[in-house]
Amino acid sequence: xxxxxxxxxxxxxxxxxxxxxxxxxxxxxxxxxxxxxxxxxxxxxxxxxxxxxxxxxxxxxxxxxxxxxxxxxxxxxxxxxxxxxxxxxxxxxxxxxxxxxxxxxxxxxxxxxxxxxxxxxxxxxxxxxxxxxxxxxxxxxxxxxxxxxxxxxxxxxxxxxxxxxxxxxxxxxxxxxxxxxxxxxxxxxxxxxxxxxxxxxxxxxxxxxxxxxxxxxxxxxxxxxxxxxxxxxxxxxxxxxxxxxxxxxxxxxxxxxxxxxxxxxxxxxxxxxxxxxxxxxxxxxxxxxxxxxxxxxxxxxxxxxxxxxxxxxxxxxxxxxxxxxxxxxxxxxxxxxxxxxxxxxxxxxxxxxxxxxxxxxxxxxxxxxxxxxxxxxxxxxxx
Numbered sequence: 001x002x003x004x005x006x007x008x009x010x011x012x013x014x015x016x017x018x019x020x021x022x023x024x025x026x027x028x029x030x031x032x033x034x035x036x037x038x039x040x041x042x043x044x045x046x047x048x049x050x051x052x053x054x055x056x057x058x059x060x061x062x063x064x065x066x067x068x069x070x071x072x073x074x075x076x077x078x079x080x081x082x083x084x085x086x087x088x089x090x091x092x093x094x095x096x097x098x099x100x101x102x103x104x105x106x107x108x109x110x111x112x113x114x115x116x117x118x119x120x121x122x123x124x125x126x127x128x129x130x131x132x133x134x135x136x137x138x139x140x141x142x143x144x145x146x147x148x149x150x151x152x153x154x155x156x157x158x159x160x161x162x163x164x165x166x167x168x169x170x171x172x173x174x175x176x177x178x179x180x181x182x183x184x185x186x187x188x189x190x191x192x193x194x195x196x197x198x199x200x201x202x203x204x205x206x207x208x209x210x211x212x213x214x215x216x217x218x219x220x221x222x223x224x225x226x227x228x229x230x231x232x233x234x235x236x237x238x239x240x241x242x243x244x245x246x247x248x249x250x251x252x253x254x255x256x257x258x259x260x261x262x263x264x265x266x267x268x269x270x271x272x273x274x275x276x277x278x279x280x281x282x283x284x285x286x287x288x289x290x291x292x293x294x295x296x297x298x299x300x301x302x303x304x305x306x307x308x309x310x311x312x313x314x315x316x317x318x319x320x321x322x323x324x325x326x327x328x329x330x331x332x333x334x335x336x337x338x339x340x341x342x343x344x345x346x347x348x349x350x351x352x353x354x355x356x357x358x359x360x361x362x363x364x365x366x367x368x369x370x371x372x373x374x375x376x377x378x379x380x381x382x383x
Contacts, residue, residue: 016040016055031059066327101296144247147227151179151250152281159226168223175215176201178284180232180239182295185254190240199291252297253278257306266315274310276325279303300333323347335367346383 026043040055071183150156155174156166169177179199191214195365201209218241221232229245241249252275266274283299284292307330324347330340341364346355361380368376 015347016042016053022111022291042087072347144249147229147246149177149230149246149248150226151178151181151284152253152278154286155284157223157227160228165223165226172200172216173223174287175289176220178292180241181248181250184296185251186295190235192236192237193239196239244370247280249275249278250283253281253303257302260306260309266310266313268315271315276322276329279307279326279329303333304330304337309341320347320351336371337365339367342383345380 018365025045026148028041030039031037034037034225036059038057038059038061040057042055125286139263144150145158145162147160148156148158150158155169155178156164159165168236176196177192179196183189183195196206197209197381201212205213217232224241225229226234229243231242231244233240233242250341259355283296307326310316311323311326315325324344327344327347328336330343334340341361344360345357348354348360358380359382365376368374
């Protein structure tokens with residue numbers, strides 16, 4: 001990178017594999033002035049063990065274009081260029097071999113679901129002892145691709161065959177579906193014809209609004225028939241969606257918000273049902289309309305309250321990895337949340353990761369200053 005502005009990026013040699021997972025991944029670049037070589041050290045921590053890889057490269061490194069032969073006029077370049085080309089080919093070939101070895105190790109890890117036979121295995125004092133909770137918790141899959149309606153981090157609909165039918169929803173059908181689900185969850189009844197008129201067809205006459213509602217309700221029913229286990233129903237003057245086998249990530253999180261609010265304990269029996277991987281998701285971030293703002297605000301506040309309550313549960317507060325995940329989900333909704341800062345810094349400090357805790361604190365202070373135009377009043381030691 002150009003150190004003056006940080007914008008210009010130039011690729012040298014080839015890439016190396018690097019598995020990034022928040023506080024579990026580390027990388028450092030060293031320069032050996034005696035041998036004129038660069039050494040890249042990558043470290044991935046898992047289950048109180050470290051998987052360390054070391055890569056070396058002659059210094060100064062070559063750009064990609066330095067390994068390509070060019071012609072000036074009608075004459076070839078001098079023999080020295082050929083020498084550099086040979087070095088470049090050797091570097092690329094070496095990187096290719098390392099990449100193939102990495103792919104083989106990656107396939108073995110996928111087959112066993114855990115890392116096996118790391119090149120260097122050492123005990124590390126930066127990780128706390130593996131707990132029973134660490135072994136029991138297995139995050140849910142990130143996405144459901146059959147009979148699913150997804151609201152978190154974007155609007156998406158999958159039919160019963162796993163086909164993405166999102167594009168079949170016109171803007172008005174999308175808003176109609178969103179309104180019916182949001183009202184069904186929040187008031188347990190659904191949305192009335194009067195409210196639909198006020199929000200979607202406020203500029204129409206009574207007759208025109210009624211015709212528009214009927215046509216679009218019919219279109220929505222036809223689209224929902226492509227999913228298994230969800231039905232659009234009308235009770236009195238309220239439209240609602242009834243879910244049986246279909247999935248909605250927003251409803252999943254809202255159900256757990258209610259459970260945690262009602263003091264339902266998290267145990268080894270239900271920890272894998274807890275959708276922690278969904279808590280960082282924003283509610284319909286790409287749908288911009290006035291009536292949606294209050295729902296987004298309420299959802300964010302509910303998720304933050306749920307995260308705080310989760311961090312105090314007996315089963316979770318002794319699990320460092322889960323606590324960090326909870327803190328990260330809070331930061332996804334509010335980069336200046338002080339509880340998330342304290343939770344993450346304390347957890348990292350308990351693990352012996354003081355430098356990462358300091359980095360988290362510095363990042364928080366920068367975000368705090370940028371958003372609130374004032375300095376954060378506490379020091380790292382006070383936190």
